[in-house]
Amino acid sequence: xxxxxxxxxxxxxxxxxxxxxxxxxxxxxxxxxxxxxxxxxxxxxxxxxxxxxxxxxxxxxxxxxxxxxxxxxxxxxxxxxxxxxxxxxxxxxxxxxxxxxxxxxxxxxxxxxxxxxxxxxxxxxxxxxxxxxxxxxxxxxxxxxxxxxxxxxxxxxxxxxxxxxxxxxxxxxxxxxxxxxxxxxxxxxxxxxxxxxxxxxxxxxxxxxxxxxxxxxxxxxxxxxxxxxxxxxxxxxxxxxxxxxxxxxxxxxxxxxxxxxxxxxxxxxxxxxxxxxxxxxxxxxxxxxxxxxxxxxxxxxxxxxxxxxxxxxxxxxxxxxxxxxxxxxxxxxxxxxxxxxxxxxxxxxxxxxxxxxxxxxxxxxxxxxxxxxxxxxxxxxxxxxxxxxxxxxxxxxxxxxxxxxxxxxxxxxxxxxxxxxxxxx
Amino acid sequence: xxxxxxxxxxxxxxxxxxxxxxxxxxxxxxxxxxxxxxxxxxxxxxxxxxxxxxxxxxxxxxxxxxxxxxxxxxxxxxxxxxxxxxxxxxxxxxxxxxxxxxxxxxxxxxxxxxxxxxxxxxxxxxxxxxxxxxxxxxxxxxxxxxxxxxxxxxxxxxxxxxxxxxxxxxxxxxxxxxxxxxxxxxxxxxxxxxxxxxxxxxxxxxxxxxxxxxxxxxxxxxxxxxxxxxxxxxxxxxxxxxxxxxxxxxxxxxxxxxxxxxxxxxxxxxxxxxxxxxxxxxxxxxxxxxxxxxxxxxxxxxxxxxxxxxxxxxxxxxxxxxxxxxxxxxxxxxxxxxxxxxxxxxxxxxxxxxxxxxxxxxxxxxxxxx
Numbered sequence: 001x002x003x004x005x006x007x008x009x010x011x012x013x014x015x016x017x018x019x020x021x022x023x024x025x026x027x028x029x030x031x032x033x034x035x036x037x038x039x040x041x042x043x044x045x046x047x048x049x050x051x052x053x054x055x056x057x058x059x060x061x062x063x064x065x066x067x068x069x070x071x072x073x074x075x076x077x078x079x080x081x082x083x084x085x086x087x088x089x090x091x092x093x094x095x096x097x098x099x100x101x102x103x104x105x106x107x108x109x110x111x112x113x114x115x116x117x118x119x120x121x122x123x124x125x126x127x128x129x130x131x132x133x134x135x136x137x138x139x140x141x142x143x144x145x146x147x148x149x150x151x152x153x154x155x156x157x158x159x160x161x162x163x164x165x166x167x168x169x170x171x172x173x174x175x176x177x178x179x180x181x182x183x184x185x186x187x188x189x190x191x192x193x194x195x196x197x198x199x200x201x202x203x204x205x206x207x208x209x210x211x212x213x214x215x216x217x218x219x220x221x222x223x224x225x226x227x228x229x230x231x232x233x234x235x236x237x238x239x240x241x242x243x244x245x246x247x248x249x250x251x252x253x254x255x256x257x258x259x260x261x262x263x264x265x266x267x268x269x270x271x272x273x274x275x276x277x278x279x280x281x282x283x284x285x286x287x288x289x290x291x292x293x294x295x296x297x298x299x300x301x302x303x304x305x306x307x308x309x310x311x312x313x314x315x316x317x318x319x320x321x322x323x324x325x326x327x328x329x330x331x332x333x334x335x336x337x338x339x340x341x342x343x344x345x346x347x348x349x350x351x352x353x354x355x356x357x358x359x360x361x362x363x364x365x366x367x368x369x370x371x372x373x374x375x376x377x378x379x380x381x382x383x384x385x386x387x388x389x390x391x392x393x394x395x396x397x398x399x400x401x402x403x404x405x406x407x408x409x410x411x412x413x414x415x416x417x418x419x420x421x422x423x424x425x
Numbered sequence: 426x427x428x429x430x431x432x433x434x435x436x437x438x439x440x441x442x443x444x445x446x447x448x449x450x451x452x453x454x455x456x457x458x459x460x461x462x463x464x465x466x467x468x469x470x471x472x473x474x475x476x477x478x479x480x481x482x483x484x485x486x487x488x489x490x491x492x493x494x495x496x497x498x499x500x501x502x503x504x505x506x507x508x509x510x511x512x513x514x515x516x517x518x519x520x521x522x523x524x525x526x527x528x529x530x531x532x533x534x535x536x537x538x539x540x541x542x543x544x545x546x547x548x549x550x551x552x553x554x555x556x557x558x559x560x561x562x563x564x565x566x567x568x569x570x571x572x573x574x575x576x577x578x579x580x581x582x583x584x585x586x587x588x589x590x591x592x593x594x595x596x597x598x599x600x601x602x603x604x605x606x607x608x609x610x611x612x613x614x615x616x617x618x619x620x621x622x623x624x625x626x627x628x629x630x631x632x633x634x635x636x637x638x639x640x641x642x643x644x645x646x647x648x649x650x651x652x653x654x655x656x657x658x659x660x661x662x663x664x665x666x667x668x669x670x671x672x673x674x675x676x677x678x679x680x681x682x683x684x685x686x687x688x689x690x691x692x693x694x695x696x697x698x699x700x701x702x703x704x705x706x707x708x709x710x711x712x713x714x715x716x717x718x719x720x721x722x723x724x725x726x727x728x729x730x731x732x733x734x735x736x737x738x739x740x741x742x743x744x745x746x747x748x749x750x751x752x753x754x755x756x757x758x759x760x761x762x763x764x765x766x767x768x769x770x771x772x773x774x775x776x777x778x779x780x781x782x783x784x785x786x787x788x789x790x791x792x793x794x795x
Contacts, residue, residue, distance in 0.1 A: 003697070006746070314426075317428050324433060325435070328428070345436070354550070355549055359695040373739070388744060393745065396433070401434050403438050411432070411434060
């Protein structure tokens with residue numbers, strides 16, 4: 001009830017016009033590609049050695065604890081180095097550096113027939129390393145190992161400002177999307193599949209309606225232009241009016257990103273894993289914002305150069321969009337299969353003043369948290385209260401800082417509180 | 426070219442505290458201008474008061490904070506830009522009686538700013554509404570520092586209070602006629618505080634400020650709503666239902682306090698349900714003081730009293746909002762019901778006295794210092 005809790009979302013000027021309609025850049029892949037072997041905070045096991053020959057689709061590493069995530073070479077060539085350097089989350093990660101021979105030689109790659117059943121689809125998703133392309137990179141196969149799904153939500157909301165890569169991917173690869181969605185729908189066992197998209201993307205809605213016209217059980221759901229509409233919890237609440245504890249399946253829903261479905265469709269036809277990504281390079285400190293199609297392992301530096309370089313003396317470089325993207329301090333970091341944007345903004349210091357305790361942060365928190373109270377508890381070093389306030393439910397969407405009229409770094413305080421509770425468990 | 430690290434999010438809303446305070450100041454000025462147009466027609470003495478009171482109050486507030494900034498060795502300009510002393514000064518000038526002497530408002534403003542705000546650590550740290558503290562000082566410590574005038578002394582609230590806050594239907598009619606009827610009490614063309622008399626102007630400003638997200642609309646709605654509903658019931662028992670209920674919220678700074686003072690985010694609870702309970706409790710205290718205390722007016726003291734309750738209310742409503750949505754809803758409803766019943770029970774114990782029209786005995790002594 002927004003009356004008692006607050007709206008739990010906020011309209012943000014998306015600045016999507018910067019990259020929504022211009023040309024997609026396809027620069028020549030770099031001489032050296034550096035693949036980071038981390039999946040979230042977990043390091044994957046390296047399966048190649050220096051000097052080893054690799055082709056497009058050669059498995060170079062895998063994560064195999066409770067989830068299985070393979071890593072593939074995006075180009076053909078030779079492993080020249082294995083090095084430890086800071087990743088996008090600033091922690092050191094292992095990079096496999098592949099020297100590109102520009103031969104485009106490809107491994108023998110398996111494809112999938114359109115009659116595949118649920119088990120075959122899940123096995124294929126797992127083998128091809130199809131992961132959530134919305135940013136979090138959670139392995140797709142994992143979500144479909146259930147028979148409790150009633151609704152499949154295809155997430156084409158793309159609520160993060162500046163980013164247009166999902167929308168552009170749908171435009172470019174509507175056939176792969178159609179195939180991917182149809183197959184994911186089958187794998188989910190759901191009765192209804194709803195493709196969720198913001199109501200202001202009219203052209204895209206028209207394209208989706210034409211494409212999915214007559215498909216049994218698949219419908220297009222229009223959503224308001226609000227942030228964080230693309231977050232699973234907000235999406236499930238807005239579309240299905242349900243809340244859940246941990247996973248959307250508790251509300252009978254599986255959510256997959258539209259780009260994920262596209263890569264799945266592509267893998268079915270070509271056998272290729274996610275070897276390249278469409279990256280929105282945008283922001284107010286990059287010369288010519290564009291969507292850039294780049295091989296996994298391409299450095300942020302190369303992407304920004306492809307867009308004309310920096311335009312300010314002091315910039316912030318973000319892996320992702322301006323709300324949830326993480327700030328990096330070197331542009332030598334590279335893109336991964338879950339990357340979708342690099343945002344470059346002018347650096348300006350925020351003019352912070354005292355907290356009014358107005359509660360705007362609490363009104364807008366999509367998790368229903370009260371950052372203002374958590375901040376008080378942090379100041380008082382009251383760990384019991386921090387836990388009572390359930391800071392661990394924070395997804396760091398950034399809305400509390402965004403809305404804070406006193407320009408306080410509220411989200412950063414939430415991160416600190418989360419770390420504190422994690423440390424003293 | 427240098428890459429700076431900055432933890433996200435990396436864009437911010439344009440809405441800022443400075444902007445909120447600017448809008449609030451504009452809203453207060455609109456209410457002030459409305460008061461000014463009335464006193465413009467009441468002779469040079471009142472015009473002088475209407476201009477000097479806010480000027481003296483705002484100057485005192487700004488000078489006090491300047492000295493404090495100098496004492497702390499801070500940059501005065503940037504300190505003032507993030508402390509907003511003029512808002513306190515303006516609110517205070519708008520809620521004191523028009524015949525308050527200049528030295529009284531200067532003292533009240535100094536005490537309000539210094540003891541009500543700065544000793545707690547300045548903007549954002551204070552427990553009490555600073556303007557409310559100043560207003561209470563004027564009401565209690567400086568009762569003598571008024572410029573005597575029988576007409577201005579007889580505000581609707583003091584007159585009504587002198588008759589024990591209830592009148593028979595016939596007397597109610599005579600009383601309302603003395604002050605130009607309910608319509609005039611709503612529009613606000615009568616003597617009183619500079620900014621408190623015109624409920625119309627205050628409500629118009631309140632709607633605009635709510636739309637601009639400067640104030641939380643539900644605070645004045647719950648505050649005035651509680652007063653209105655309970656007065657409606659008390660009035661119904663005495664045969665003056667609607668007149669009594671409207672009089673209750675049109676007069677005595679109820680609208681002004683509800684819109685400009687209870688909504689101060691620094692001194693009210695930081696959750697929505699908490700703010701609602703806060704507003705309802707303030708209404709209860711306002712009624713209690715009006716009906717049973719010796720002071721004519723309850724608004725300002727009720728505000729200071731609920732300010733004390735803010736931490737307790739926050740503690741009660743602490744937690745994750747989605748987890749306690751239902752509990753919060755029931756809490757608000759329970760507090761509302763209990764407070765309304767409480768006000769009604771107290772109100773029903775009031776005995777109507779015979780009404781003596783003030784207008785027949787009015788002797789004007791304008792411009793005489795006490």
